[in-house]
Amino acid sequence: MSPSQPVLRSATAEAQPQPVTNTTEWQRPGPTRRQLQQDVWLGLGMAVAGVIGTDLARSTSGIPVDLGFGGVGAYVLSAAVALPLCLRRRYPLSVLVVVSVLFFVNGEWNTFAFAGNLVTQATQFMAIYAAVAWARDRRRMKLTMIVVFVGMFGWLAWGFVRALNNDSVKGPGGGVLSVYVSFVLLNFALNVLYFFGAYFWGRTAWGVARQRHELEQQAVELATQQQANARRAVIDERLRISRELHDVVAHHISSIGIQAGGARRVMESDPEAAKNALSVIENSSRTAVNEMRQLLGMLRAADPELDDDLGVPAGKAPQAGADRLPALVSTANSEGLSVGFHQIGQPVTLPETVSVSVYRIAQEALTNVRRHSTARSAHVTLRYLADTAVEVEVIDDGRPKHAPVGSRLGHVGIRERVSLLGGESEIGPRPVGGFRVRARIPLQPAIVSSEGEVQA
Secondary structure, X not given: OOOOOOOOOOOHHHOOOOOOOOHHHOOOXXXXXXXHHHHHHHHHHHHHHHHHHHHHHHHHOOOOOXXXXXXXXXXXXXXXXXXXXXXXXXXXXXXXXXXHHHHHHHHHHOHHHHXXXXXXXXXXXXXXXXXXXXXXXXXXXXXXXXXXXXXXXXXXXXXXXXXXXXXXXXXXXXXXXXXXXHHHHHHHHXXXXXXXXHHHHHHHHHHHHHHHHHHHHHHHHXXXXXXXXXXXXXXXXXXXXXXXHHHHHHXXXXXXXXXXXXXXXXXXXXXXXXXXXXXXXXXXHHHXXXXXXXXXXXXXXXXXXXXXXXXXXXXXXOXXXXXXXXXXXXXXXXXXXXXXXXXXXXXXXXXXXXXXXXXXXXXXXXXXXXXXXXXXXEEEEEEEEOOOEEEEEEEEOOOEOOOOOOOOHHHHHHHHHHHHOOXXXXXXXXXXXXXXXXXXXEOOXXXXXXXXXXXX
16 A cells, blocks of 8 residues: 555454364355345445545545546546456455555556545455455465565555655654654554454454354254154164064963963863853954054064164063053152152053053153153143043153253154054143143054054
8 A cells, every 4th residue: 555545444443363273174155146246236336436436536636636548547447446346256366466456556546536535445455355255265365365465565665665765754743753753653553454454354254154154064964863863763662662562462372372272172071161262362363463553564664673773682571551650650759759640530451552652651751851851740640531542641840951951852752652553642841831741542453554654
């Protein structure tokens, strides 16, 4: 910059360097179509403002000025220095070089307009900012900055030398330093703020864009991981249900074998006893077939290779059922949580899979209360809805803890278990405070198709 000219000062106060690590490993994505359109309007607007600023500088000049080039040269140069901003984000380094050259030409040949036209000063500031903020090749950007800064400060130093030789710096003095020394220090400080302020402001913008990109990438990865975890939870729950079904069906098959053996032995001596045994065999086989149909689709969808990964042994004892809910509540009470239990309706004999599911749902809900809630009390309600359905509900009076509250994959398992049995579930906060887990499961066996659809 010419040593006697003003600089743009307002934006430098906002420039705060933000260190960014591993900057060479990331390239900022190119500008959007909307941003490119905005740049075009910015460049055109700055060009018009430059022409107006030059005309105002001409009117306020104390001496006649030479417009050059047929009386329009000063206006053309003032507009030309701003027009490259139309491409400032598409070709940031090229725009910086072109603007810097025109900036120098304006300072040397269009002195009156350069001195009184802040639009020209702002244009150079924007070009430096855009080059640092948008250049994808950071090594080329730094080399270009070095060339531009060396050229500009060399021009500034040459201006100091000319001012000394021409004895053009005059004033009343009176300060600690001489007029010339004060002039040099003031202009050097302003130019340092001007150029390095634009540089660090652009560097901050580039760093913010990089951080935003990393956050977006992390959000995508987290969403993908969450989907994978949810799918894994569904498969895990299906495998657990299938093992429970194995235990239930094995019980019926064993009963069938025993009854068949007894019927064979008494078939001739006691036909009535043999008839009763065959009746038991008939009922047990129907129950076993119905319960196998409930989980047929799940067994086809499950991945058998997950058995080892899940760490679940192949053989398991028969699982607890709805009749063990009082024992479950008693255990939860002994672990520091006040839990109540209430049973509504006339108890009926539940299918084994339904009974086990009722127990597991209550168990998972109470586990979540202890681990992830501030609740001090909870209540388990078991409702027998005539001969059509059974409903289990667990409510508490707490709120989610401020610490991480888990992945909520237990809720996924509950919904999957209820869905496979043709039921419906409700999981979420209560309007009066606390949390509710409610599941209603029909007693009429449902058949799960291979596509996962529940059929009556």
